[in-house]
Structures are given as C-alpha cells and as structure tokens.
Amino acid sequence: MSGDRLIYLPLGGAGEVGMNAYVFGYGPKGAERLILVDLGVTFPDMDTTPGVDLIFPDVAWLEANRDRLEAVFITHAHEDHVGALGHLYHRLGAPTVYARAFTGHIARLKMEERGRDPARVKIVEPLPDMVEAGPFRVGFLPVSHSIPESASMVIDTPAGRVVHTADFKIDVTPVVGEAFDAAAWEEAAKPGVQALICDSTNVFVSRPGRSEASLASEIETLVAESTGMVVATTFASNVARLKTLAEAGSRAGRSICLMGRAMRQMIEAAVQTGVLTDFPRTVSPEEAASIPRDNLMLLVTGSQGERRAASAQLARGKYQGIELKEGDTFLFSSKTIPGNERGVLRVINQLSEIGVDVIDDSTDRYHVSGHANRPDLERMHDIVKPRMVIPMHGEHRMLREHAKLARSRGYAAAIAPNGTMLDLTGEAPKVAEHVETGRTYLDGTAQIGALDGIVRDRIRMALNGHALVTLIIDEDGDPLGEPWCEIMGLPETGRSGALVESLEEDLAQFVGRAGRKVLADDDKLEEGLRRTVRNTAFNEIGKKPEVTVVISRLG
Incomplete structure (x- = not known):
C-alpha cells in the first residue's frame, strides 16, 4: 500500500x-x-x-x-x-x-x-x-x-x-x-x-578473526605443564571453550569440576538439547575436595570479576570446600569487557597474594x-x-x-x-x-x-554522607527541646571537635533565632535546618551531606 x-x-x-x-x-x-x-x-x-x-x-x-x-x-x-x-x-x-x-x-x-x-x-x-x-x-x-x-x-x-x-x-x-x-x-x-x-x-x-579450534593446542600445553591445581574461567555460555578446557584437563589426567550455577546450567542445557554430546566426565565439588591437587582442574564462573561468582570467592578464600594455594595456576580464558577491568584486576591481585600464577587474556593465546x-x-x-x-x-x-x-x-x-x-x-x-x-x-x-532519582540519590549519599535532623514542636508552636542530629557515612570529628555536637549547637542557634512565621511553616523550617547542617558540615569537614529533616508537631 x-x-x-x-x-x-x-x-x-x-x-x-x-x-x-x-x-x-x-x-x-x-x-x-x-x-x-x-x-x-x-x-x-x-x-x-x-x-x-x-x-x-x-x-x-x-x-x-x-x-x-x-x-x-x-x-x-x-x-x-x-x-x-x-x-x-x-x-x-x-x-x-x-x-x-x-x-x-x-x-x-x-x-x-x-x-x-x-x-x-x-x-x-x-x-x-x-x-x-x-x-x-x-x-x-x-x-x-x-x-x-x-x-x-x-x-x-x-x-x-x-x-x-x-x-x-x-x-x-x-x-x-x-x-x-x-x-x-x-x-x-x-x-x-x-x-x-x-x-x-x-x-x-x-x-582476520581466529577460529575457536585454534586454541586447543595452546590450552593443552598450558594445562599439561602446570603443577598444582589448575583453575580456568571463561564466559559460562561459551560451551565450546568449556569443552576445549575440559578436554585439555582430561588429557592431562585431571578430574574436571564445574563450579558456578550458570556454568552447570549451560552445560546441562547443551546436553539436553543435543548440541553437546561428548563433554568429559565431571566430578562434584564434594568429590573434588578429596582429589589430589595435581589431578584436579576446576572450570569456574566469574571471568568478569563478579563478586559473588566462583572465581572471586576462591580468590577471597575457601569455596565449596576447595582452597587455592601457592603454585596453583589460574587461567582467564576470556576477554575483559570494557567497564569490568577493576573487578577482574581485584580478583587477579587477590589470587597473586595467595601465590597463584595468573594467566590473563593479554597474549591472545587462550581466547578468541x-x-x-x-x-x-x-x-x-x-x-x-x-x-x-x-x-x-x-x-x-x-x-x-x-x-x-x-x-x-x-x-x-x-x-x-x-x-x-x-x-x-x-x-x-x-x-x-x-x-x-x-x-x-x-x-x-x-x-x-533511570530518571526516577533513586540511584542518583544513592550516589549522592555515597559521595557526601547523610545527616538526619529531628525537631519536635509542641502544641503552642514552640520547640520542645533542641533539635538532635544523627550522621551516617561521615567522620565523627571535625575541626571543632565532635561533628554531631557542632551540628546540634548550630541547629539550636538557628531554631532559637527563628521567628514565629518560620516555626509555623514546615517548608521554611525544614529548609533552614537543612541549610544549617550543610553549611556547618562544610566548615567542619569540607563536605555537604544529604540531609533528612523530620519535624513532629504535637497536638
């Protein structure tokens, strides 16, 4: 038409x-x-x-x-x-x-x-x-x-x-x-x-791009020459790479253990749908814990430095009964996605502190x-x-x-x-x-x-800290005591001493100077209290925190 x-x-x-x-x-x-x-x-x-x-x-x-x-x-x-x-x-x-x-x-x-x-x-x-x-x-x-x-x-x-x-x-x-x-x-x-x-x-x-099949010989040589336990991580969905890694470990006489829910899920899906028919036999983490280190290879999730993935947990200590030790080898058979560099580097450094030999993707020998x-x-x-x-x-x-x-x-x-x-x-x-x-x-x-402001407020609190101010107004419209303040994510001490004491002192002075019109108007009162906290905090610690004001009126 x-x-x-x-x-x-x-x-x-x-x-x-x-x-x-x-x-x-x-x-x-x-x-x-x-x-x-x-x-x-x-x-x-x-x-x-x-x-x-x-x-x-x-x-x-x-x-x-x-x-x-x-x-x-x-x-x-x-x-x-x-x-x-x-x-x-x-x-x-x-x-x-x-x-x-x-x-x-x-x-x-x-x-x-x-x-x-x-x-x-x-x-x-x-x-x-x-x-x-x-x-x-x-x-x-x-x-x-x-x-x-x-x-x-x-x-x-x-x-x-x-x-x-x-x-x-x-x-x-x-x-x-x-x-x-x-x-x-x-x-x-x-x-x-x-x-x-x-x-x-x-x-x-x-x-020109390289074939997935070009990696097999390099990976096999690496695994065969490694001592101690060998651990390799890649994208959980890269079934071909997992197969290549598992076959290299199997040929080197190592038992293969998959660690990470996403990795097991992908292998199971590949087997169930017929796209994977000859993956080497695997052992459970419980079985792996009793196998000599020189005879074990772990395939683990977390190639992008994810904090809760198996790689990061192994780098921090023991995971599912298995612990890395000095002389073990850890292979990143993956490319670090832009934006994930800090997370991956954190895992690499934690592994290095243990004494693990880390091989990353910088040589292009173990990833395409x-x-x-x-x-x-x-x-x-x-x-x-x-x-x-x-x-x-x-x-x-x-x-x-x-x-x-x-x-x-x-x-x-x-x-x-x-x-x-x-x-x-x-x-x-x-x-x-x-x-x-x-x-x-x-x-x-x-x-x-993304524009709702929730994450923006979270970032601002992370950058600036938070202060909570509470003030009670009695039935006659007069302050019932002085305002009090609680802080979070801020240092306890400023230039003049305890930060909370400085804040509460200046808040009390503001309320004492406030006239009837300000005390009767929640918006003006809240704005004055907020401005007082931010100004005092800036003078004391060089920060203007996010401020929540709670005004309670009796009667």
Missing part, C-alpha cells in the same frame, strides 16, 4: 555493548505492525549504578504500542540478548516468543524464574522454515558465535528482505555449534537484501572473540550485498566506524543509536523520528526508571 514504510528502532544495544532490543515495523506511519528481536540486559557497576542488580532497556514505547507487537524473536542465549525476557515480558502483551532449541531452553528458564508461562516460547527450526508474523516472514539463519545455536534473522517484508546478523563471527571450525556456511548465506542473499543490520563490536580489529573483526565484516558485506548497511551492537565509536567502512565500500549507511527510528523503505536509510528511551533498573525486586 502506498505510504507504508519499513522501520528499524533500537531500544538497546546501539551505542553500547549489551542490553540488545531491536524493533522492526512495517505499515502506515504510526500504525506499523511490529516485531522485536532480542530482549537483553546489561550489568551495573558500583560507580554509576550502586546497589542495582540488572539493567534493562526502557520498553515504555513498545509497551504503549504492544497491541501492534506481533512476536518476539531471540537470536541466541547470551544474557545481553535474552536476560530481560522474563522481567519485561508481562509489559509487552504476552506475544509469542520464537527461538531455536538451545536458546529456547534458556528462554523458558528465564520465563519460569519470573513466573511467566514458558509455553509462550516456541521452538523453531532454521531456514528454510519461516515464521509468519503479521506482514513479516522471519527465519533463523545459523551463524557461528561464542554460544551454541546462534542465529541471524532473515526478515522478509513487503519492502524487501532485511538481514539482522545479531552477534556473529566467521568461523568454520567452532568446536561446538554450526560452522559459518558461506553457501547458506549466499542463498539467503539471492533475492536481494534491502538492509543489513550488522554487528559492529570488533570493527577496529584489523586482523565471538565477534567478527573488520575483514570479516567486509566479507559479510560482500556476501550479502545489501542496499544499505545499518551498524548495531557496539559503542557509538564502533557504529560510526562501521558506517564509514560501509560507505567506503559503496553502501548507503546510517547510524541509529538507541531511540533513533530509521525508515529503511527507500534507496538509503533516513531518520524518521526519535523515541524517548533509556534504561530500567532492577533494584532488588523492584523495577525503577
């Missing part, structure tokens, strides 16, 4: 690495039928999001238009693509969720954990099978990545075919999962591709990325030959560089950070509109908005 348009709207994952959520739509302007590809999380840090458990994309726009949402498609089972499904599903109008078997298994667990109906997740086969969803026909095209059964999305629309790569690399020997099949990709590109929505993570890496490097992106462009390239999954600098790369090779390209809606209908992408978007925090069991 004339006037219909094909739109693309990232709600997460464009301008950052993580929290992926991509909307596609087709139809009349403002009434397009929609599908959602992926619904993931990103992780907090103590500097910017203290106390927060998880971070989700803001789906308020999608929630407001949920009557137009036809379906959700999950490309693979990494947390930044499926982790928010159970948390946000109820806000989307209960659409059907489609995924391949392994991914669907994880997605159903996510739904069950949050009390959602796991039967809403439907398992589908890859191309040539396709799912009908409103004006869309959607198929899963297998692709290699760092987790089994990853898939790109082939999305047929009345305006042409769209290919959404999701996370991918070109790997013909991935150890576990499907190899990159150039012929299958060429077949998918035959009808012509209107738009390629493409991973941008490694656009600055100029060398799951994302396409620049030459692989160029090869993907050449295979698909799209009319336009839309970079996604990456920080803004990555998106911008990928767009420059595509234009230099003759493709129309546009950057669409989160909240930017592109019209993909014509010869080149163009910005259609901007949508209000942001982040939602999981804070304990509550979901809060």
